[in-house]
Amino acid sequence: MRLNYPSNVKIIKVPCTGKVDVIHLLQAFERGADGVYIAGCLEGDCHFLRGNLRARKRVEYTKRLLDEIGIGGERLQMYNMSAAQGPRFAEVAREMTERIMTLGPNPIRAKKGEAEMETG
């Protein structure tokens, strides 16, 4: 298919989105990610039955936590797509990149950048 998608998206492979826990999502932001999205299988199509449904709930919980932290839950999103939906994958990558571009950089990274500028 040779589809293009924004080069700023870094892919981390997991056996199932059910493996993704709250702490993994938080650590991505802690380490400076501007946005994170999870691409799970279509709902009802999980090989492990409920992996993607569990992931959705964890994403919802983490969104609230990110709001509490002040980073903003809108920087995190759950998407569902099948392995055969290449064009959808590229579309989601563009959609999420646009959203994060509008939101600007992760406030933690912005603050760290300022501190580094000050110390020279």
Next chain:
Amino acid sequence: MIVAERKPLEQISSMIESNNKILIVGCGECVTVCSAGRKKEVEILASALNMVRSKEGKPVEIRQETLERQCDGEYLEQLRGFIGEYEVVISMACGAGVQFMAEKYKNSLVLPALNTKFIGVTEEQGVWSERCHACGDCKLHLTGGVCPIARCSKSLLNGPCGGSANGKCEISPDLVCGWQLIIERLSDLGQLEKYEEIIPINNWSTNRDGGPRKVVREDLRL
């Protein structure tokens, strides 16, 4: 188990506003079962506080530990070697754990990260509900194994009251009347005659009315 819930992040971060070196301690007992203060929640709180402080441009150093339990001195002893290096300790145990740690480490400032809610059960994964008020004088043998103190909103010993309608309590349409449960249970057990016995006025001196309580087993003391 004792069921607890994490305090709002804002409240926890305001407690440690002026501190830069923090120890967060989880507990491996009740609060692990109710997913409030286990190792995973310690990691999440540490990560969240790290981000809150980095965002404010005031980075913080956090060490994470999770003890077997915090209500026994022998486990708290495991912190002895390094607790003094931290300006403040955030305990993710129930109120008993927080207090016991503060008692054992008189020079450390120990702060609570959880609100301790009640003694309860896991109804289903992710749902916990109250079953016992620790009144100190168990009446479950009289009431078919359903506690009138904990399950009736008024803790009535001879219920139900006039607020019970269609088996629900007047305080919420979602709450089953405790006395409805007692009557149904006694009926299922074929012991409805017990319902006719009047339970005398409660002796609240075994409860908190008697001040902080203590249990001593002389045969076990060293």
